[in-house]
Amino acid sequence: MNIIVCVKQIPDPANPYSLDPETHLLIRPEEQVLDDTDRYGVEVGLQIAAATGGSVTLVSMGPAGNMQGIRQALAMGADQAVMIDDAGLRGSAALNTAKVLAAAIREQGFDIVIAGTESTDGYTGVVPQQIAELLDVPALTFAKHVEVDGTTVIIHQQTAAGYNVVRSDLPAVISVTAGVVEPRYPTFKGIMAAKSKPVVTHTAEDLGMGDTDPGQAITSVDDATEREGGVKIEDDGEAHAHIVEKLQELKVV
Amino acid sequence: MIWVFIQGANGAVEAVGLELLTKARTLGPVTAFFLGESNDSVLAELGNYGATEVVQLTGAGDALPAAAVAAAIASEARAHDPVLILFSSTYTGRDVAGRLSVRLDRPVLANGVDVAVDGGETTVTNEIFGGTKVVRTKITAPGPALVLARPKAFAAEPAGGSVPATREVALPDAGHAGSATVTDRHTEAASGPKLEEADIVVSGGRGLGSAEKYELVESLAAKLNAATGATRAIVDAGWVPYAKQVGQTGKTVKPKIYIACGISGAMQHLVGMKDSDTIIAINKDPEAPIFDIADLGIVGDVHSVVPKLIDAL
Numbered sequence: 001m002n003i004i005v006c007v008k009q010i011p012d013p014a015n016p017y018s019l020d021p022e023t024h025l026l027i028r029p030e031e032q033v034l035d036d037t038d039r040y041g042v043e044v045g046l047q048i049a050a051a052t053g054g055s056v057t058l059v060s061m062g063p064a065g066n067m068q069g070i071r072q073a074l075a076m077g078a079d080q081a082v083m084i085d086d087a088g089l090r091g092s093a094a095l096n097t098a099k100v101l102a103a104a105i106r107e108q109g110f111d112i113v114i115a116g117t118e119s120t121d122g123y124t125g126v127v128p129q130q131i132a133e134l135l136d137v138p139a140l141t142f143a144k145h146v147e148v149d150g151t152t153v154i155i156h157q158q159t160a161a162g163y164n165v166v167r168s169d170l171p172a173v174i175s176v177t178a179g180v181v182e183p184r185y186p187t188f189k190g191i192m193a194a195k196s197k198p199v200v201t202h203t204a205e206d207l208g209m210g211d212t213d214p215g216q217a218i219t220s221v222d223d224a225t226e227r228e229g230g231v232k233i234e235d236d237g238e239a240h241a242h243i244v245e246k247l248q249e250l251k252v253v
Numbered sequence: 254m255i256w257v258f259i260q261g262a263n264g265a266v267e268a269v270g271l272e273l274l275t276k277a278r279t280l281g282p283v284t285a286f287f288l289g290e291s292n293d294s295v296l297a298e299l300g301n302y303g304a305t306e307v308v309q310l311t312g313a314g315d316a317l318p319a320a321a322v323a324a325a326i327a328s329e330a331r332a333h334d335p336v337l338i339l340f341s342s343t344y345t346g347r348d349v350a351g352r353l354s355v356r357l358d359r360p361v362l363a364n365g366v367d368v369a370v371d372g373g374e375t376t377v378t379n380e381i382f383g384g385t386k387v388v389r390t391k392i393t394a395p396g397p398a399l400v401l402a403r404p405k406a407f408a409a410e411p412a413g414g415s416v417p418a419t420r421e422v423a424l425p426d427a428g429h430a431g432s433a434t435v436t437d438r439h440t441e442a443a444s445g446p447k448l449e450e451a452d453i454v455v456s457g458g459r460g461l462g463s464a465e466k467y468e469l470v471e472s473l474a475a476k477l478n479a480a481t482g483a484t485r486a487i488v489d490a491g492w493v494p495y496a497k498q499v500g501q502t503g504k505t506v507k508p509k510i511y512i513a514c515g516i517s518g519a520m521q522h523l524v525g526m527k528d529s530d531t532i533i534a535i536n537k538d539p540e541a542p543i544f545d546i547a548d549l550g551i552v553g554d555v556h557s558v559v560p561k562l563i564d565a566l
Contacts, residue, residue: 013521017382024388036489037502093360094351120521123501124363125342126401129319129351138317138433139352142344144495154436158495159344160262162441166317168433178489215360215394222387224380227527227546232539235553240562243512243533246549250510250531252453252477253566 001054004105005045005078006115007038009062009069013120024218025091026121034069037116039076039183040176045114046077047181048148055079059104061089061097064201074194075186081197082108086204093214098130103207106135112153113173117142132173140166141175255281256338258326258349259299261289268450269341271302271409273402277339278303278412280370286310286326288318300417302409307419319348320431321424327356329422330397337375337398339368350401361399362390366406375400383520384527404449405505448497451480454508456499458484460515460536460555464492469559470514476566482506484522500525515555518543535559
C-alpha cells in the first residue's frame with residue numbers, strides 16, 4: 001500500500017514569529033522543525049504501513065532549509081520524502097499549495113493520503129480537502145481514530161456533538177487531529193538511518209504547475225489594539241479571596 | 254449578491270449561521286444555502302437574520318456531504334455569479350469551502366474576523382500571531398470570493414426580516430469523491446453548558462501537571478456552571494479531547510468570564526480567548542504572557558489556589 005503523509009517544516013513555535021516588512025511573508029529560518037501536528041499523521045501512516053506491508057512517503061512543500069524537520073519525520077520511520085522547494089511558490093495560498101502537493105502525490109501514486117487538520121503556522125485548515133478534490137477522492141476529515149481494513153478506511157470523525165463513524169473505500173484523503181495516536185520518538189537507529197533515506201526535490205515546473213499567482217494580496221499589517229493587563233497578585237496563601245471578590249463584583253456568585 | 258453556507262443543528266439553524274447572516278446582510282442581498290432539516294421555524298429564522306432567499310440543499314443522506322455540496326454550489330455560482338460566498342470555520346464549512354475553491358479555481362481565505370466588499374472587491378481581515386497583528390488581504394482573483402469566518406467573529410442580531418423565498422437544489426452524485434458514508438453517530442454525554450456558548454469558561458493548561466489534575470478545572474466549572482476548556486498542549490498530550498481545545502486550531506470563545514488555570518498564554522491559545530470580557534489567570538510563572546491580558550492575575554500554584562477557591566464558593 002502506498003501511504004502518503006503530507007508534512008510541513010515550520011519555524012520553531014517556541015520562538016516569536018515575524019513577518020518580512022516588504023513581502024509580508026513569514027520569516028523562515030534555515031533550521032525549521034517538523035510541525036508538531038504532523039507527528040500524528042506520520043505515526044498513523046507508519047502504523048498502517050506496518051499492518052499492510054506498505055511504504056510511507058512524505059510529501060512537503062516549502063523552503064527546504066537544512067531539512068531538519070523532514071529528517072525528524074524520516075527518523076520516525078518514513079521511507080522516503082518528496083520535497084517541493086521553489087522560490088516562485090513563496091507566499092502560496094492554500095489552493096496553490098494543494099495543487100503542488102496533489103501533483104506530487106499523483107506522480108508518486110497513492111492509496112491513502114494522510115495530513116494534519118491544519119498547519120501550526122498557516123492554519124487555513126482547507127488543504128487536505130483541496131487535495132482530495134484535486135485527486136477526486138473522499139476526504140475523511142478531523143479523524144480521531146483511524147483503521148484500515150483491506151481496501152476500506154474507517155475513521156471516527158470529530159463532530160460538534162461527539163463523533164461519527166465514517167467508512168470509505170480507498171483511495172482517500174484523511175486528516176487527523178492531535179491525539180489520534182501516540183507518536184513515537186525517533187530512536188538513535190532511526191536518526192542515523194534517516195540521514196541516508198532518499199529525498200527527491202522538485203520545482204513547481206517539474207510538476208507542471210503553470211500560473212502560481214495566489215489570487216490574493218496583503219494590503220496592510222497593523223498592530224492590534226493591545227488589551228491591557230490588570231492587577232497581578234502574588235499568592236500569599238489567600239489569593240483565592242481576590243478571585244471570589246472579582247466573581248462577586250461580576251455578580252456570578 | 255452575497256451567499257452564505259449554513260447548516261442545521263437539531264431542527265434549528267446552527268448558531269454560527271446566524272452570525273454569518275448578520276454580517277452578510279450588511280454587504281448586500283443574501284442567499285442562504287441551507288444544508289439540514291428545513292421547517293417553517295428554520296426558514297423564519299433565516300429570514301429574521303437577513304436571508305432574502307433560501308436554497309435548500311436536499312438529498313445528502315448518510316454520505317459525507319462536502320463533495321456534493323461543493324459541486325452543487327459551484328454550478329449555482331457559475332449560473333448566478335455571486336460576489337462573495339461566506340462560510341463559518343466549522344468542520345463541514347471547511348470541507349465544503351476547500352472543495353469549492355478547487356471546483357471554481359478560486360482562492361479561499363480562512364480565519365476571517367471581518368470582511369468588506371467595496372466595488373466588487375473583497376477584503377478580509379485576519380488576526381495573526383495570537384491576535385497581536387491585524388492583517389488585511391485583498392482578493393485579487395475574479396469572483397466569487399470565498400471566505401471562511403471564525404466563529405464569534407460577528408455577533409448575531411435579528412433584523413426582523415420576513416420569511417424568505419425558497420427553492421430546492423438536489424445534491425448531485427459526486428462519484429467516488431462523495432462516497433464516504435457515516436455508518437454510526439455518537440453523541441458524547443455533554444455535562445454543563447457548551448464551550449462556545451457559556452457565560453463562564455474555566456480552562457486548564459500544562460501547569461496542571463497531570464491529566465488527573467484536570468479534575469480541578471471540572472470542579473471549579475461545576476461550582477460556577479461554567480464550560481470547561483483546554484490548551485492545545487494538554488489536548489496533544491491526550492489529557493482531554495480535542496473538542497475542548499480553545500485557540501487558533503481549536504474553538505474561539507468570548508465568555509463574560511474566562512478563568513485560565515495553569516495556562517502560560519501561548520499565542521496559539523490567546524487568539525481563541527483574548528476577547529473574553531474578563532480574564533482571570535492563575536499561574537506559577539510571574540512572567541507568563543497570560544498576565545499581560547488578564548484583568549486579575551494570581552501568581553501562584555493552581556494546586557493550592559484552585560482547591561481553596563472551590564471551597565470558598
